[in-house]
Amino acid sequence: MKRIKNSIPVMNVQWVNKLKIYLYSAFVMLFLFAGSDTIYAGTTGKIAGVVTDQATGEPMPGANVYVEGYHYGAASDIDGYYFIINVPPGMYTVVTQLIGYREVRTENVLVKVDLTTKMNIALQAENIELGEEIVVIAERPLIDIDVTSTAVSISADEIKALPVDNIYQVIEHQAGVVGGHFRGGRLGEVAYMVDGIPVNDPYNNSNTVNVENESIQELEVISGTFNAEYGQAMSGIVNIITKEGRPDHIESTFSGYLGKFYTNNDDLFPNLGASEGGFSENVQMTIGGPVPFVDRLTFFLTGRLLNDDGHLYGQRIYNTTDNDPFEPSGDQSYESMNYGKYKSLHGKLTYYLSSPFKLSYNFMAGFNENNYYDHGYQRTPAGIQDHYKQNYIHSLIFNHTISANTFYTLKFSLNETQYEGYVYEDPNDPRYVIPELGLPQSGYTFRSGGNQTGRYERNAQIWLGKLDIISQVSKNHKLGLGMDYKQHVMDVWGTGLRSRTGDIEQIHDIIYPDPGTPGFEDYMRKPVELSAYVQDKMEFEDMIINLGFRFDYFDPSTPMLADIRNPVNNDLFYFDNIDAPVKTQISPRFGISFPISSQGVIHVSYGHFFQTPNFEQLYGNIYDRADGTTIFLIDKTGLNTVTGNPDLDAMRTVQYEAGLQQVIYNNLVLDFTAYYRDLRNLIDTEIIETYDQNKYARYINRDYGNVRGIILSADKRLADYWGARLDFTYQFAEGNASDPRSVFFDNQSDPPNESEKKLTRLDWDQRVTLNLSLTAGTPGDWSVGLIGRYGTGTPYTAEIRFTGVNVDFRNNRAKPVNINFDLKAEKTFEIAGTRLSAFLYIFNLLDQKNENSVYGSSGRANADLNTKFAGDIIGLNTLDEYVNNPSFYSAPRQIRLGLGFGF
Structure with missing residues (x-):
């Protein structure tokens, strides 16, 4: 049986050797491209404006404008116009110098990704003592006039x-x-x-x-x-x-907190009132600055450790080896059923080789361990799976500013992630028991033993090479070009244990499906993606236009069935495979904004957006034989299989949007946006009947829908000790299905349910949403932050009471409203150059019981009217204990107290 050891690192020797070649090739390409005219978009912004004489208003050519402490700068042209491109987002001080004029330092200049920060500069003649400078505090604009979409x-x-x-x-x-x-x-x-x-x-x-x-x-x-x-x-x-490390000094922070759930609903969330239940502990640190003894090299490092007990507990009434519901052997202890353990590390090195060259290396690592609540196992919590994830990302980014007008960026990255899930690490662990053990013997009854039977291992690697070029070809045109190449390596393995004999007395007599049979998934695929784009940002006094086109290419690199009615395990005919075809797509994008004044702007945008289906939907339930043949695994015992379809087309969305931003008072902005989205080629399933009368499902492009809505927001910038934002969304999200497997599930019913053929509300269709954020305080002293959310109920499918039969059509009723508030308060002290802080977080401030899931018979989370026909309960629980499922509700109130310091 194939298995990836949990203890070995994801990057084995083979991949380390590949990485060496990859990095060597990267450095070779740096030199090859060092003299080319090439850009990079998506991570930097632009500063632009006009330099004038304050007394006469005349434009001033030849002024030197640069970002203090960095290698970003430009000279004004004959019209006094200047621009500085390739500036990372953040707050800067911009210095302007011209012989015969006083130096101007403009502080608090905010740069945003993909946007232009307008900064006009007025110079005063130098008629006082030489060297005296003028300090200006930049006013952050209330609206961004070059935004052409939300x-x-x-x-x-x-x-x-x-x-x-x-x-x-x-x-x-x-x-x-x-x-x-x-x-x-x-x-x-x-x-x-x-x-x-x-x-x-x-x-x-x-x-x-x-x-x-x-x-x-x-x-x-x-x-x-x-x-x-x-x-x-x-x-x-x-x-x-x-973030990057600052080039002039080292900064560091350290913080930690202890948290616990405190709720008035102990009957719903057991063990949270106990001294050992519902805790969380967190420590994290950052440090960054110049690397000692190495000029122009900076570093930034972040690390975090988090242990969270979670808020959903089960009680060990039964051990996994129990079966009789009236003869429990558990120790009655509580065990978390949604715990999480998390470790992360982020490191970044930035090297300014010389003024036009910048090289960055980014490393990110994350380690997760957690489990997911399963209500049926609430009395046998030791029987649920644990899940493990390791992730490593290496990226190398080379940025070359060729001239004041043009720069390019080369990026190379390796993203590798390993997932595993099991109850016990060893697939042959003697503690495993057969699936039939502990099954409920009546409705509304918890399991009385047993363990989850599935296990999976998945290793995903993405090798990326990317080139972006940007050039301010004229005052009005910023042209972007780019291309990238992705090589995927997806290695998937999954199976589930079974009983060898079906004898309930032989509780440890387990087997796994034979390789190449239904229930044993094993494949490796190496699909390839290519893309290229061109983007022009046209900036005029009364109009800003974003126009772009994108080309995408996807090669699934896999065989597919030549005849979908004749999979490999059909006994009547010889099966045959053909190569899955390559898919391509061209996507136009357009956006335009019209500044109607310095205090208002209108924007309109339109675009085609596509997405390759998930690899699970392309490759699921296949097996690669040792001879290189691919077979499709079909369960002959019934409609139990959904196979991937490598011939799926890209999913498509066409979106339209129009909006208005208007300053209506000092520091107060109103924003109105209307949008419409047409959804096509979404993934669904179809039922295939083989030549020998077996059935299976496979993914196809069939689902569709549309979304329309409006957003109205009011934003009061932080000033006079407080700031706030309130937004209102009114939206209709409709489609023929919410789940890609809806047809499969409908046909599994006995008798089969009729699938929807008309638009209905999607599962996440929240008609009205209100978001509130409120901040108050004095920077560096104290602060209070509050966020709140109100949402009308998302839909559910009502049942005819006491029958379990759905009424009319799906999602025809609404759940209760959802309300939540979170709070943060912090006080900062400065002692001997060190910042000390104490902080408080309260999540779900009001301890609200938001009902995220409900019973179709009642529309509530705490009542199932079908219990009237439940019959006798064969077990130790009551009806109410089973019906009250804590995972139907949002998490209860959690309070965190912490301390931090920094310098």
Whole structure:
């Protein structure tokens, strides 16, 4: 039996040797490209403006404008115009010098990714003592006039002020985002980028790496249309720019906290009131600055350790070897069923070889261990799986500023992730028991023993080479070109134990399916992706246009069935495979903004966005024989198999958006956006009947839907000790199915259910959402942050009471509303140059019991009307104990107290 040891590192000797070749090739390419005219987009911004004489208003050519402490600068032209490109996001001081005029230092100049910071400079003639300078504090503009779609940039300081523990909590608080769904799209339709490197896992398109808040310089969340530089996403982009060490001094922070769940609902969440239940411990640190004795080399390092007991507990009434529900042998102790252990490390080296050259090396590592609550095992918690994840990302980024107009960026990365899941590490562990053990003997009854039977191992590697070129070809045109190459290596193995004889008395007599039979998945695939784009940003006084085109190429690099009715384990006919075809796509993107005044701007955007289906949907349930033949695993005992389909087309979304931003009072901005999304070629399943009358399901492009909505927000910038943001989203998200496997599940029913043929509400369709964020305080002294969220109920499918039969159509009723508030308070002291802080977090401040899942018979989480026909309970639990499923609710109140210091 194939198995990847949990103890060995992901990067084995073979890959280390490849990495050496990869890095050597990277450095060779650096020299080959050192003299070429080439850009990079997605991680830097631009500063631009006009230098004038303060007395006459005349433009001043030849002024030297540069970013203090860095190698970014430019000279003004004959019209006094200047621009500085390739500036990482952050807060800077910009210095302007011209012979015969006083030097001007403009502080607090904020640069955002992909945006232009307008900064006009007025110089005074030098008629006083030589060398005296003028200091100007830059006013951050209330609106960004060159934004052509909905995008939010959140700075490191803004993240620090909020009661959030990770980027997902920040993202969830953005308008149009509900439970990870961006503007009504399915999960897995968002691309995550770290310093311009994509970090999604292609198996399910989830994010592979957790970037700590302390590592983030800027977080950009794009929920509207996005430029052609971004691909493999239909709903949104999360663009993370990490911090670099400062070149002039070392900075360091250290913090830790202790947390615990405190709730008034002890009957629903057992063991949280105990002295040993529901705790969390966290320590983290950062340090960054210049590397001693090495000029122009800086470093930044972040580390974190987190142990979280979770809030969902089971009680060990039964041991896994028990079977009789009335003869438990457990010790009655409580055991966490949603714990998490997490370690992360992020290191970044930045080397300014000389003024036009910059080289960065980024390393990120994460180690996760956790389990997932299973209500059926609440009385046998030792029987559920533990899950393990290791992730390593290496990236090398070379940035060359060829001239004041042009720069290019070369990126190389290796992203490697290993997943494993099992109850016991050894597949032949003698503690494993047969699947039939401890099964409930009546409805509404917990298991009385047994363990989960599945185990899986998955190793994913992504080799990336990427070239981006940007050039300010004229005052009005910033042209971007780019291309990238991805080589995937996906190694998947999965199976589940079975009883050898079916004898319930032989509890340890287990076997695993034979290789190449249903229930034993084993394959390695090496698909290839290529992409290229061109993007032009046209900036005029009364109009800004973003126009781009993107080309994508995908080679699944796998065989597929020549005849889908004749899979390999058909006994009647010889099977045959053919090569899966290559897929290509061209995507146009367009956005335009019209500044109607210095206080208002209108934008309109349109684009086609596509995404290759998840690799699980392309390759699932296949097996590679030793002779190189690929077979498709079909279970002949019934409709139990969903196979991948390598011939799936890309999923497509066409999006339209229009919006208005308007300053209505000092530091107060109103923003209105309307959008429409047309969803096509989404993944569904179809039922295939083989020539020998067996049935299986396979993925196809068939689902569709549309989303339409409006967003209204009011943003009061932090001033006079307080700031706030309130946004209101009204949205309709409809489609023919929410789950790609809906047809498969419908046909598993007896008799089969009829699948939907019309648009209904999607599972995550929240019609009204209100987000509130409120911050108050004095920088460097004290701060209070509060975020709140109100959402109307997402839909559920009602049942005809006491029958279990669905009413009419899916998602025809709404769950109760959802309300939540989180709070953070911090006090900072400075003693002998060291900053000390004490902080408090309270998540779910009001201890709200939000009902995330409900019973179809009642529409509530605590009542199942079908219990009227439950009959006798064969077990030790009551009906209410089983019906009250704690995983149906949001997490209860959690309080964290912590200390930190920094210098």
